[in-house]
Amino acid sequence: RSYNVVSVLQTIYREGACSRTKLAEMTKMSPATVTRIISELLAQGIITEHGIGESSGGRKPILLKLSYDKLYIAGIQIRRDQVALGISDLKGTLMCKNSYSPFSLEPDALLRELVQEFESLVQKSKVKKEHLLGVGVAISGIVESEHGILLQSINLGWRDVNIAEILESDLDFPIVVENDANAAALAELWFGGAKDVRNFLFLKTSAGVGAGIIYDRKLLTGPRGMAGEIGHIPLHKNGRPCRCGQQGCLETYLYLPDVLKRYQAEAGKELQDCADLYTEADHGDPVAAAILEEVVETLSIAVSLGGGLLDLDMVVIGGEWANGSELLIKRLEHHFKLVLERSGLKKNFAVTYSSLGEDSDLLGAVGLFTQKWFSLPI
Secondary structure, eight states: OOHHHHHHHHHHHHHSSBOHHHHHHHHTOOHHHHHHHHHHHHHHTSEEEEEEOOOSSSSOOEEEEEOTTSOEEEEEEEOSSOEEEEEEETTSOEEEEEEEOOSOOSHHHHHHHHHHHHHHHHHHHTOOGGGEEEEEEEESSEEETTTTEEEEETTTTEEEEEHHHHHHHHHOSOEEEEEHHHHHHHHHHHTSTTTTOSSEEEEEEESEEEEEEEETTEEEOOTTSOTTOOTTOBOSTTOSBOTTSOBSBHHHHHOHHHHHHHHHHHHSSOOOSHHHHHHHHHTTOHHHHHHHHHHHHHHHHHHHHHHHHHTOSEEEEEEGGGGSOHHHHHHHHHHHHHHHHHTTOOOOOEEEEOSSGGGHHHHHHHHHHHHHHHTSOO
């Protein structure tokens, strides 16, 4: 889309409803340019005339609003074992989605396959390409988000891959690329339980552990895209050995496959997921209880450290451990509130699970583009 059209759409989105005169004033375009753009957008059904505004001395203006069911964003989530794609409206409702196991993990081959799957999904969705604003890509690893370059992904074995450049050339849409934990934090901001929260941390506990930080309703990435890379920060002195060579890392205690292997080694039986672990602990299994105690203790340190360091209002737990019991949440909240009380500090603070379920990664990619697109300067 042209810069002028984008500016008009952004302004209407931010204002909620806007007249033609106000659009011309705010975008600094001529009334004739605004009228032409509005006519095109009305014809496409992307905006609608919606009610009458207050008059400032002349004829009452007609207000314009976005048609949320006519504007879409595509989301892509790339992991070693699965690539997921979806198309969502601006309210975070997924209209269609698909996932598949990539044929190859070599960057060029994976991205070529992705382009084919994307084109197929758009065709099946029957969404007109002119109604698709762009594509957000969430990926595990360190991302230089300004240019959409994946600097390093241990999960994929990739280094220095310019994902945005490749996909923009092949798909002919603007592409935004970000670390998956950061993207998931944006999903919570735009569509999840943190819509009304200014400062929070999203703790992702799936194929590894990472954090996305929202500060003053903006994503905090750091100058090298490394903010939130907390998985291999040691939290326990002389703790359990980690695959990175250190001891006591956060990921060692939260990476579920390793946790379940530890249970099997100590208890002699196999569990499928963390829900099984909670069940065994509830039934009095001492091994399950001890492992969960380690999880709670480690999460409590991470939550308290993040909450105190960044003056957070909320911590959202996502991924595997987001399917846990309310008891875990209550204990995490209680631990940090004790820290605050002992420090002489008073504030409201909450810990919660992600409410977005299995679609959280896809909605993270959608939220990533939503944040970028609607935060561009006009």
